[in-house]
Amino acid sequence: MLTIGQLARYVGVSTKTIRVYHDKGLLDEPGRDASGYRRYDADDAIELIKIRTLAQAGVPLARIRELRSATGEEFQQALREVDEELTARIRGLRTTRRRLRRLGAGRLAPLPDEVGAHLELLVRWRFSPRWVDLQRDLWILVFATHPGQAIALFEDQREILADPALRRLFLEYDHAYDLDAGDPRLDDLARRVVEASRERYGTGDPPQLDAASEIPVLIQGMVNEASPAWRRLDTLIRDAVLGETRGDGSEFVE
Template sequence: MITIGRLARYAGVSIKTIRVYHDKGLLPEPDRDSSGYRRYTARHAIELIKIRTLAEAGVPLARIRDLRAASAEDFHEALRHVDADLTARIRGLRETQRRLRRLAAGRLQMLPPEVGDHLERLPGHGFSPRWVALETDLWILLFAAHPDTAIESFHDQAQSLTDPALRRLYLEYDRAHDLDPHDPRVDDLARRIVRATRGRYGSGDLPGQDTGSEIPAMLQGVVNASSPAWRRLDALIRDELFRT
């Protein structure tokens, strides 16, 4: 016969946890002895370890209570489902761990090598450190949210930078960051970007449109928030491109 304190130590839980399990009907309370103390047996310790193991595996307490009353066949079937769920969670945690290690190694390590190489070449094309940092953060977000489609968007942008005329527009967009939003150069740049966009894509859907995702709008929101001139530039471009 053992005390509740010793039972807690055997099972690796707190006395408070044992009392919670009593209250929820998971662990039967033993009778009190002549001194008024509850005395537990090895059977209580075994049951408590089972409950703790299921709880640590993520099984809700209400479900554990049901499993205690289940048949042996149903109990083992439930354990197989718990094991499968736990395996999926472990796989997800390992992927999170890999992303964390890539983050610790540097932001570019979170991206495919070809994207990292592209970003490292941007300063050589004349892009500002601000633009490179912003592009890096946006690609990290896009690849984290939509890894399957992000590479297509990346290839589209990388291809556009091989065209000297389009690259100049990107550079002008970068340098417009510090302009007054009502500077005539903002209006002129918006018109030229619209003309180049229509020339490249025609009347079809533009990249990033109609994906059913809020990520493209979120990304553009990050860009717009960093500069009043960029915010007005985006508004002018959208007003012209999506005018009905």
């Protein structure tokens, strides 16, 4: 027969914890000996180990109390559910650990791995650091504000840049950053951007966007704020699209 202190040391809990389990109906309170001390037996030790194991696995005490009256099959099913939850938690903890290690190495990645790999490709394709940083910030905002559409839009962008001709067009857009807003090269670039967009999407928006999507405004707003030349490009492109819609031939006409 064990005292409460001996039982606590054997199982690895405190005597206070055992008393809490008594109060909450998880562990039957044993009778007392002639000296007034509770005395526990092997069955109590086994039951306490079960309670402690479930509690450490994150099972709420109320649920543990319910499982005391469960059948063998019900108890096994509960254990399987706990195992699945633990597996998911372990996966999440491993992901968190990888992020912590990247943070410690100065490589914090607030984006999915495939987006990070894509940004590294932009560097190898000789996009400017300014452009790469802008793309990173834009994708963070898109994934944060429109998670349901972000991955499809990203895949579309990745397919575009996999085409060497379209990639050269984006490189020109990037390098137009320092041009004067009145530079005639912007007119030619805007015309070619519109032609490439027509060829890929027709006269509509990318199919990943619904009609009420705020993503184009979000993206173009950040791009336009970065450079007067880029803002001018956006104006030229919009004028071309509106001119095509009106059918008045007014695109790129001052």
